[in-house]
Amino acid sequence: MAALLSAPGRFSPVSPFAFCYVRKASDGLPRRVGWMRSLGHRCTASCSTRGDRGEEERKRSFDLKDCALTAAIAVGLVTGIPHLGWPAHASPAGPVLPGLSVLISGPPIKDPGVLLRNALPINNKAIREVQKPLEDISESLKVSGVKALDLVERNVRQASRALSQGRELIMASVAESKKQHGEDLVNKLVVGLEELGRIVEQRDRDAVAPKQKELLNYVGGFLKQLHEHARLF
Amino acid sequence: MAALLSAPGRFSPVSPFAFCYVRKASDGLPRRVGWMRSLGHRCTASCSTRGDRGEEERKRSFDLKDCALTAAIAVGLVTELGRIVEQRDRDAVAPKQKELLNYVGGVEEDMVDGFPYEVPEEYKDMPLLKGRATVDMKVKVKDNPNVQDCVFRIVLDGYNAPVTAGNFVDLVERHFYDGMEIQRADGFVVQTGDPEGPAEGFIDPSTEKVRTIPLEIMVVGDKSPVYGATLEEFENNSASSQVFWLLKESELTPSNANILDGRYAVFGYVTENEGYLADLKVGDVVESIQVVSGLDNLVNPSYKIVG
Numbered sequence: 001m002a003a004l005l006s007a008p009g010r011f012s013p014v015s016p017f018a019f020c021y022v023r024k025a026s027d028g029l030p031r032r033v034g035w036m037r038s039l040g041h042r043c044t045a046s047c048s049t050r051g052d053r054g055e056e057e058r059k060r061s062f063d064l065k066d067c068a069l070t071a072a073i074a075v076g077l078v079t080g081i082p083h084l085g086w087p088a089h090a091s092p093a094g095p096v097l098p099g100l101s102v103l104i105s106g107p108p109i110k111d112p113g114v115l116l117r118n119a120l121p122i123n124n125k126a127i128r129e130v131q132k133p134l135e136d137i138s139e140s141l142k143v144s145g146v147k148a149l150d151l152v153e154r155n156v157r158q159a160s161r162a163l164s165q166g167r168e169l170i171m172a173s174v175a176e177s178k179k180q181h182g183e184d185l186v187n188k189l190v191v192g193l194e195e196l197g198r199i200v201e202q203r204d205r206d207a208v209a210p211k212q213k214e215l216l217n218y219v220g221g222f223l224k225q226l227h228e229h230a231r232l233f
Numbered sequence: 234m235a236a237l238l239s240a241p242g243r244f245s246p247v248s249p250f251a252f253c254y255v256r257k258a259s260d261g262l263p264r265r266v267g268w269m270r271s272l273g274h275r276c277t278a279s280c281s282t283r284g285d286r287g288e289e290e291r292k293r294s295f296d297l298k299d300c301a302l303t304a305a306i307a308v309g310l311v312t313e314l315g316r317i318v319e320q321r322d323r324d325a326v327a328p329k330q331k332e333l334l335n336y337v338g339g340v341e342e343d344m345v346d347g348f349p350y351e352v353p354e355e356y357k358d359m360p361l362l363k364g365r366a367t368v369d370m371k372v373k374v375k376d377n378p379n380v381q382d383c384v385f386r387i388v389l390d391g392y393n394a395p396v397t398a399g400n401f402v403d404l405v406e407r408h409f410y411d412g413m414e415i416q417r418a419d420g421f422v423v424q425t426g427d428p429e430g431p432a433e434g435f436i437d438p439s440t441e442k443v444r445t446i447p448l449e450i451m452v453v454g455d456k457s458p459v460y461g462a463t464l465e466e467f468e469n470n471s472a473s474s475q476v477f478w479l480l481k482e483s484e485l486t487p488s489n490a491n492i493l494d495g496r497y498a499v500f501g502y503v504t505e506n507e508g509y510l511a512d513l514k515v516g517d518v519v520e521s522i523q524v525v526s527g528l529d530n531l532v533n534p535s536y537k538i539v540g
Contacts, residue, residue, distance in 0.1 A: 110481045112388070112502035113334060116365075121392050122344040131337050137330045141323055149319070152326055159333075175346035182343040189336040196329045203322045212311045219308055222301040229297065 111138075124173040126166030130189070133158035146203075153200045160193045345392070350457035352395055356447060360403035360535055362391030366527025368405055371520045372415070372513060380512055382520070386505035391530055393451040394458065394500035397472070399531060400446045401500065404435055404474055405522045406536040415517045417477070421486055423513050426475035434473020437535070445473050449498045478503060478510055 109115055114135055133155040140151035163170075167186065174182035348363040370385045389398040404410065410425065417424035427433055437444040447470040451458040461469045479486060479493060486493065503510060 108481075112504045112507065113338065115502055116388055116390065116504070117334075117338050117341060119390060119393055120341050120345060121349045122341055124341075124344055127337065127341055127344070131334070131341070134330060134334050134337060137326065141326060146319060149322055149326075170340065173344045174340065175343060177346075178343040182340050185336045185339045185343070189333060189340070192329065192333045192336065196326065196333065199322065199325045199329065203319070212308065212315060215304060215308045215311055219301065219304045222297060222304055225297050226301055 111135075122173070124170065126162070126169040127173070129162040129166060130159050130170075133162065149200055149203050153197070156193060156197050156200060160190075160197070163189060163193065348395075349392070353460060356396050356460070358533055359396055359446065360399040360531060360533045361395045362389060362398035362402050362527075362530050363395055363532055364391050364527060364530030365389060366391065366398070366402055366530055367525045368402070368522050369525050370410075370522045373518045373520050374512065375514075375517055377512060380509060383506055383509045383512075385503050385507070385510070386525070387501050387503050389501040389527070390499075394449050394498055396446050396460075397449050397498045397500040399533070400444075400474075401476065402524060402528070402531050403535055405524060406528075406531075406534065408521070409435060409474060410519050411521045413519045415513050415515055415519070418514045418517075420480065420482075420511075422477040422479055423510055424475065424477035425519060426473075426477075428474065434475065439535075443473050445471055448472065449500075450495055472498070480511055482511060 109118075117131060137152050137155045140155055141148055143151060163186070170186065171179070171182065342365075345364075352361055366389045368387050368389065370387060371382060372385065373382045374380045389401060391398040409428070413425050413428070415423060415425050416427055428435065432443055434443040434445065436442065447460045449458045449460055477497075479491075
């Protein structure tokens with residue numbers, strides 16, 4: 001089922017609970033479109049105050065016809081679904097309207113920590129700039145191979161930079177009564193970021209790759225000698 | 234898996250299967266000794282620049298074949314070890330990231346000074362959660378060999394749903410949900426809250442009627458929640474004690490774009506063990522729900538008034 005949303009265009013039926021509302025059309029005149037609820041609907045076409053009566057009539061009838069068609073489809077959808085209780089039945093897998101993808105930007109957030117942080121009633125850009133790269137580490141870790149830790153290193157550096165640049169702004173926004181607590185947390189954050197940076201740097205020092213290279217050379221050498229002494233297999 | 238070790242000499246792969254290393258023999262010449270445990274035999278060949286060509290040839294060919302095999306196995310193991318070490322580095326990152334994000338969350342919470350808006354007059358005297366609270370919900374899982382009971386940590390968000398969260402915390406303090414069974418678990422939601430008896434909600438002892446709360450929706454960008462409005466076919470303000478957890482798993486109810494948004498009041502999230510929610514089934518029992526922190530954010534508690 002698609003969520004209720006507004007989309008550009010003359011009308012926007014989305015689900016059996018269709019939802020349309022006032023929008024300014026390209027000629028600047030308000031167009032009132034239809035508002036359809038589950039049973040019983042009302043469809044209104046707008047009339048412009050400009051000129052041509054004939055054109056107006058034609059437009060209006062076209063609007064009405066479209067609205068009537070929409071209403072018919074909506075009613076069909078409504079009656080097509082056996083019951084409107086829970087759980088809802090599956091509907092088309094793709095977006096009902098092309099505009100749907102515009103409104104839902106990025107993959108849906110499922111992490112409760114992220115949702116809770118984003119839901120706090122605060123308006124401080126600086127702390128968000130620290131939050132975002134730290135959260136991006138989860139995405140970086142999903143990449144396979146050694147590239148993952150390269151990406152993590154970039155995230156860590158971004159977060160550290162944002163923290164050092166934005167520290168004053170961050171502390172300025174902390175409530176008076178909680179200034180000390182906030183200061184402690186920011187200090188812990190600075191230390192923690194350094195530690196994380198060290199963990200990620202460490203990865204280069206584990207000399208596994210050179211060992212592997214060395215071994216491969218020997219294998220190559222052996223295989224060459226095997227080739228020379230054909231009496232082996 | 235054995236650890237890599239380095240020994241003097243040309244190469245030194247180590248494994249339970251094969252072990253080759255260089256030793257200086259008593260005559261000062263390097264001896265390569267092969268030892269193949271997995272294949273159940275041991276080959277010993279020495280390579281010296283002296284002596285019998287024919288024997289040397291035979292020895293050398295045997296030696297090379299086994300050692301080549303050894304080296305190949307060794308390379309495989311080093312690659313495997315590389316993966317293990319890489320995984321170890323990755324594994325160290327995730328918990329540290331979590332710790333740091335907790336600090337960030339803490340700083341952000343410290344930026345909230347008091348409660349940012351006024352709850353409408355008609356709901357002012359109801360139990361309200363003016364802030365956040367955390368509860369632990371212990372559920373006894375029946376007939377599951379993998380899980381006997383599970384504790385879910387839930388953060389209740391009074392910043393975005395003070396009336397709804399307040400009502401819930403009040404009921405939790407009344408031990409309303411203790412002993413209640415999971416009543417619905419259909420792959421989309423897990424639901425409970427319908428008390429025994431004919432009533433479908435919480436009966437307030439002071440009024441002897443079901444206590445209901447209004448629908449409370451905070452829209453992104455708004456300063457305070459919207460009350461009572463919905464296109465839902467059920468009565469807007471008939472919520473009382475029944476709650477459900479939406480499993481964010483089904484493709485039919487994707488986050489941010491499902492048909493429940495705007496029709497039901499969201500007032501919290503499960504932050505620990507949320508993966509086990511899908512394992513709950515009808516009949517599992519909520520043993521207890523306890524407030525872990527944030528109880529002082531509850532104003533107008535009704536549970537303290539003993540009827």
